[in-house]
Amino acid sequence: MHDRKPALVTGGAGFLGSFLCERLLREGHDVICADNYFTGSRENIQHLLDDPHFEFIRHDVTFPLYLEVDEIYNLACPASPVHYQFDPVQTVKTNVHGAINMLGLAKRTGARIFQASTSEVYGDPAVHPQTESYRGSVNPIGPRACYDEGKRCAETLFFDYHRQYGVDIRVARIFNTYGPRMHPDDGRVVSNFIVQALRNEPITIFGDGSQTRSFCYVDDLIEGFIRLMAAPDDVTGPINLGNPAEFEVRQLAEMVVAMIGSRSPIVYKPLPTDDPTRRKPDITRATQQLGWQPTVPLHEGLARTIAYFDKKLSSAVVDMRW
Numbered sequence: 001m002h003d004r005k006p007a008l009v010t011g012g013a014g015f016l017g018s019f020l021c022e023r024l025l026r027e028g029h030d031v032i033c034a035d036n037y038f039t040g041s042r043e044n045i046q047h048l049l050d051d052p053h054f055e056f057i058r059h060d061v062t063f064p065l066y067l068e069v070d071e072i073y074n075l076a077c078p079a080s081p082v083h084y085q086f087d088p089v090q091t092v093k094t095n096v097h098g099a100i101n102m103l104g105l106a107k108r109t110g111a112r113i114f115q116a117s118t119s120e121v122y123g124d125p126a127v128h129p130q131t132e133s134y135r136g137s138v139n140p141i142g143p144r145a146c147y148d149e150g151k152r153c154a155e156t157l158f159f160d161y162h163r164q165y166g167v168d169i170r171v172a173r174i175f176n177t178y179g180p181r182m183h184p185d186d187g188r189v190v191s192n193f194i195v196q197a198l199r200n201e202p203i204t205i206f207g208d209g210s211q212t213r214s215f216c217y218v219d220d221l222i223e224g225f226i227r228l229m230a231a232p233d234d235v236t237g238p239i240n241l242g243n244p245a246e247f248e249v250r251q252l253a254e255m256v257v258a259m260i261g262s263r264s265p266i267v268y269k270p271l272p273t274d275d276p277t278r279r280k281p282d283i284t285r286a287t288q289q290l291g292w293q294p295t296v297p298l299h300e301g302l303a304r305t306i307a308y309f310d311k312k313l314s315s316a317v318v319d320m321r322w
């Protein structure tokens, strides 16, 4: 049976990657998931391992990979500041060498290749909401640069491989996305607040909480990936994918505490260096070119994510007792 199109998902054992693998299997692909388990886990893909159309390879994308595939989704890279700043040099290598290797693979096989870029390419933005034509304001030597500049360089490589070798590219600029299967210690704001609130531990707001983010539920985002990959040949991106509903971090904390009925106090911690003050996608391009827009409002997405963590944390308590 060779009519199923093989798709490679790098970073497939991570939060977004595991949902993408699931979705691609449902769409009838053979899926090869390549991941070095830096921030991903076997648990995220456990339910896929028995599927004959799913294959896992433990692989670091900074090294070459020779496979025959029709589509490549390049997601490999830690996404949470805590994790991408743990080994910044490896983060740059993952973004740059990883992109070169995956583009080399796409060039040799003729595969269409998707890049998980980020709203971080806009840095601390002077334009609000952010349109794809805005070139960004990134500190190239700060602690976030390994990620931001790594992702910017990856975009450069994607467009150079496209212009120079005709590689068929799709670049998505992803804004903050959340949902079930985030790691409890992931470090990003939604999972932190939910886990803290469920444990009745202090909610850690960095800065005064007036900075804003726009939070997209994972299912909406994955739909955007699929549509971008299926779009006509001339659609390369970059294209913003995110939920334009903008919230202050403080508002998010209040919502989470109220929804959980938590006794958590709110504590204020220093704002990390170069933390962007506001972020909101302009999704006109995604709406016009992909017919895409998010459908899950924050309240509903949070309810689903809280239910997931509630179950996960209670089973962890049971495990510890045993």
Ligand code: NAD
Residues within 6 Å of the ligand: 010, 011, 012, 013, 014, 015, 016, 017, 034, 035, 036, 037, 038, 039, 040, 041, 059, 060, 061, 062, 074, 075, 076, 077, 078, 079, 080, 094, 098, 116, 117, 118, 119, 173, 174, 175, 176, 177, 178
């Ligand atoms: P995640 O940390 O859960 O997943 C990243 C995955 O990549 C993990 O499974 C990790 O083990 C793997 N990985 C890291 N370095 C690797 C390497 N050198 N070789 C192979 N695998 C490696 O993060 P996520 O939220 O699922 O993000 C996935 C992608 O989407 C990342 O590229 C991230 O930059 C991008 N992105 C995510 C968001 C978001 O809000 N979730 C926003 C913007 C961009």
Ligand code: UDP
Residues within 6 Å of the ligand: 063, 064, 065, 066, 067, 100, 101, 102, 103, 104, 105, 106, 107, 108
């Ligand atoms: N590469 C890979 N898999 C392939 C083809 C290439 O991992 O199927 C890697 C290879 O390591 C190479 C990189 O992608 O260094 C870039 O490939 P390209 O063809 O652009 O460059 P070259 O091979 O000429 O260095």
Ligand code: UDP
Residues within 6 Å of the ligand: 080, 081, 176, 187, 188, 189, 190, 192, 193, 204, 205, 206, 207, 211, 213, 249, 271, 272, 275, 276
């Ligand atoms: N943040 C916070 N408390 C936390 C974690 C994060 O106040 O426990 C803030 C962080 O400073 C940033 C926003 O929440 O302003 C989003 O942080 P996250 O790490 O989720 O993503 P970022 O958009 O910074 O990459």
